[in-house]
Amino acid sequence: MRLQVRDLCVILGSVVVLLFFAIGEDTERHYCTSCGLLRLSEFRTWLGFTGPKSTRYRETEYHRLLRSTGQIECNHQWTAFYWSHHRAHSGERHIPFILQDGGSFEFLLKRLARLEDLDNLFAILQSIDLQDVIDENRRYTYPAFEKLENISGRVEEQEWWKENCHLFEGRLPRNKTMKRTTSP
Numbered sequence: 011m012r013l014q015v016r017d018l019c020v021i022l023g024s025v026v027v028l029l030f031f032a033i034g035e036d037t038e039r040h041y042c043t044s045c046g047l048l049r050l051s052e053f054r055t056w057l058g059f060t061g062p063k064s065t066r067y068r069e070t071e072y073h074r075l076l077r078s079t080g081q082i083e084c085n086h087q088w089t090a091f092y093w094s095h096h097r098a099h100s101g102e103r104h105i106p107f108i109l110q111d112g113g114s115f116e117f118l119l120k121r122l123a124r125l126e127d128l129d130n131l132f133a134i135l136q137s138i139d140l141q142d143v144i145d146e147n148r149r150y151t152y153p154a155f156e157k158l159e160n161i162s163g164r165v166e167e168q169e170w171w172k173e174n175c176h177l178f179e180g181r182l183p184r185n186k187t188m189k190r191t192t193s194p
């Protein structure tokens with residue numbers, strides 16, 4: 011039996027379609043439960059095999075604020091996360107809301123940038139447990155964050171801290187791996 015040109019075209023077309031569906035792209039997403047840095051590793055998949063990974067890091071508002079308090083030493087503790095339920099892999103958890111772009115959490119973190127006392131800022135950030143999927147801390151600290159809007163100088167900041175520091179004390183997450191080594 012001889013294959014005709016038309017049959018060959020059908021076979022070749024099928025192979026191309028199969029290859030098209032066999033090749034994919036995927037991303038492994040992790041965040042550090044200490045400093046809030048994101049690690050994204052992109053790679054191609056082919057028939058279930060994975061190709062070389064290209065890794066990049068992305069800052070969150072939390073990480074940016076933390077860096078502003080000085081030099082940070084972090085033995086990153088990575089946890090796999092997903093952005094949306096539709097693209098979740100097994101073993102991944104939802105990214106803590108406080109690390110997401112935009113929305114009220116980023117808005118609240120930006121208010122913290124008003125603080126001039128970097129020791130206070132570091133203490134407040136460390137009181138936020140990044141292992142919380144739903145940020146329980148928000149419930150306790152939201153009124154304090156709201157009042158930050160009225161701060162316009164060091165005196166007001168000291169008054170604000172005196173009034174609200176109890177909200178942030180004793181809330182350090184266990185197994186913290188981060189140190190603040192020097193002032194900027």
Ligand SMILES: [Zn+2]
Nearest residue numbers: 042045084086
């Ligand atoms: Zn880290």
